[in-house]
Every structure is written in structure tokens, then in C-alpha cells.
Amino acid sequence: MCVVLLSGGLDSATCLALVTRWGWTVHALSFDYGQRHRVELAAARVLARLYRAASHRVIPIPAFGALGGSALTDRAIRVPKFALGKSRIPVTYVPARNTLFLAFALAFAETRRATEIVIGANALDYSGYPDCRPDFLAAFGRVARLGTKAGREGRGFRIRAPLLAMTKADIVRLALALGLDPSLTTSCYDPGKNGRACGKCDACLIRAKGLAEAGANDDSKQLK
């Protein structure tokens, strides 16, 4: 049994498809944290149903978005366009986001007696976020073991990031091999009012490059 952090993006959707293929029972968690690209939650709901997750919760964290400090939650900060790789850690970084998401996943996993926590982090073709890197995930694994009753009693938890060492093209190939239609997912950080992807932010650029390299369709079909 596992808890899957399901944003509605390509990576987490591929994780969901993968562990479902493995036969794991999935509890999916999504977060409504004031993100600019809240449309991703619609994609997450569709995916959770499609893959028959045992449960899917959308956890509201109103206070988180209100902190600001990121282009993804603060409307006063513009999402950079055509700026991929121009800063080591871009302004779309959300302070401590994955630490917070993993903390919720850990609480949820412990109450449900799930031992695996699945996150779609990948550290090759990615935006440079510190909380997607292997050393961070290993450190959180230690927190999970030491900071919980289950961990101290030896049941433990594993933080699983099956895509960690994959390029975006690898991920697209895996998604396609699993029969996941990428157009059910959405990656854009700055969708228009109609929910359409902008095609210019880091997330759109990385996605488009991965799809192209994998010989998949172009990205005109991100969730509308």
C-alpha cells in the first residue's frame, strides 16, 4: 500500500500509472495551496479515477500560498517565460513545498499503515528545485523513520522516487509504455483563464522537449 503525491502533472501521473501496474493499492494526495496552476487539480481528479485509486484527497493548505515568496503562489511575481536554465533555482520555487507535501504524505501513510510514499521528483531535466534532489529525499527518508511511531517501531517508510534518474524523454517513454496519455496531464505553471498551457514557462519548455525527444505528439493537448 502506498501514498502517491499526485499533482496532476506528467511526472506524478506516470508514477501513479507505474505503481498501479505493480499492483499497489494507491492512496493519492493532492494539495490546494493557492497555486497559480490550480487547474492541475482537475487533472489529478481525472487520473485518480482513471487509475482507480483507493482514495484521493485534495488537502487545502490556504496558509501556505498566503506566505508568498514564489511566482507560483504570489500573483505579484511573474512566471518567467523562455528563461529555462537562466537561474540555478528559479522564482517558481515554492519555499519548502516538497518538505510540506511529504510531511502530509507521511502523516497520511502512518495512519493508513502504508509504508511507501511515492513522489514524482526527477533531477535531470527539471527546474533546479532543491527539494527534488536525491540527497533531500534521502534526508526526508531519515526524518520519516525517526519522526514517527511506525518508524521507531521498525515498520518504517520508504520515500520512492522512481523517476529520479530519468530524463523527461525517459519519463514520456515510460508513460506511453504504461498506456498513459500525456494529454490527461498538465504541467504549465501559468495557464490562461481557460486553463490552456502557456507553452513558454520552464515546465512547458521541459515538457515539450521531453515529448519531442521521445517522438511523442507535440504538447498542444495539455489539459484545457
Add this chain to the structure above:
Amino acid sequence: MCVVLLSGGLDSATCLALVTRWGWTVHALSFDYGQRHRVELAAARVLARLYRAASHRVIPIPAFGALGGSALTDRAIRVPKFALGKSRIPVTYVPARNTLFLAFALAFAETRRATEIVIGANALDYSGYPDCRPDFLAAFGRVARLGTKAGREGRGFRIRAPLLAMTKADIVRLALALGLDPSLTTSCYDPGKNGRACGKCDACLIRAKGLAEAGANDDSKQLK
């Protein structure tokens, strides 16, 4: 500048008094997570005002309490009375609570450019919670450094637990030396409808023992 996790209990209040004495600017954080002893938030508000915190936020985490799995958040689980030390980790343990609180504190600290995160954890006269122990706090410190932009850029964070190696009597003595009136704080896990401490739960028993050992007044004055 620091972020203080302020529950409204004796330990976090003593931390607040201590770092205020040190001259630190304090941003206080409390959490409304469906806890049975929600009356502690009233104490937290009084303390934050008394010590002139630069800010005090009460962060709602409705989804957390709804997870259940703890006598503190699940009304179907009774808070044990006169049971101190009878189980290694008691049913009042809340799954991954301090991991989640520290994650919020980390996000808040990063946006406010605070480098110190202060938590009233202590590992001597305590309830046996795994997420109050030194190895857990050290592991979270590593997560804080690796999982944030500030940490990766070398600004870093320190998880400060100044009471970690103190007995409850030590903490009472420190509180009194700092001029903190313990009756402004509340420790009870299972207060009555009028907010009065039960006097029988682990938290009440540990508190009463500490007050007695320190030669302080008895505990009849926990926040009403």
C-alpha cells in the same frame, strides 16, 4: 530573527520567553489542527502579545485532524488517565505532527529570511513522542538545509531546541527565572468544556511533577 513554534504550553512559552530575552525578533506560529485541547490557542495568543512577537499566525490544518489516528485529534480515542509511562509511545502521539509543524515553520522562515527555528521539544520528562528526540531534530535540520533555496545557497537554518536536555523541573525553573508565569500556559491534553485542565493525562502529570520538583505552585492555575 526566528520562527517559534508556539503551542501555548509551558515548553514553547518558555522558549518564547528565552529567545525574547536574547533579543531575537520572533515570528510565532501556532496550529489549529482539530486538537482536542484547542484552548491552548487562546494561551498562545496571550503569550504572543505579552512577549511582543513581531507576528503571530494560527495556521489552520483542517485535513490533519481529519486523518485521525491519535487521541488528540480523534474523539473516538480516549485520552489515557494516570497512565504515564505505561506505553513507550502513547496514543496521544499525533502521526508526523512535528514534521508537519517544522515544515510549515521552514516555509515561513524561508520567506521571512529567518534562520532560526525554535521548538520546545524536550526528551527527558516527556511523553515518549518520537518527533521530540534529538536524532529526529538533527535529521530535520538536514532536510531544512537540503530542501530549501536558502539552505542550498548557504544561508541555512538551525533547528533550535533549547529545552531538549532539560527535565520538566529545569524548564519550570527557567520559566520562573525569566519571569514567565506558568499559569499563562496550558498543557492539558483533555480539558473540560470550561477549558480547565483534567489533572490526569500524561501532560498534566508531567507538568505537575515538574512544578512540584521546582518548588513552584501547584497546577490549579492552568489556563481556564
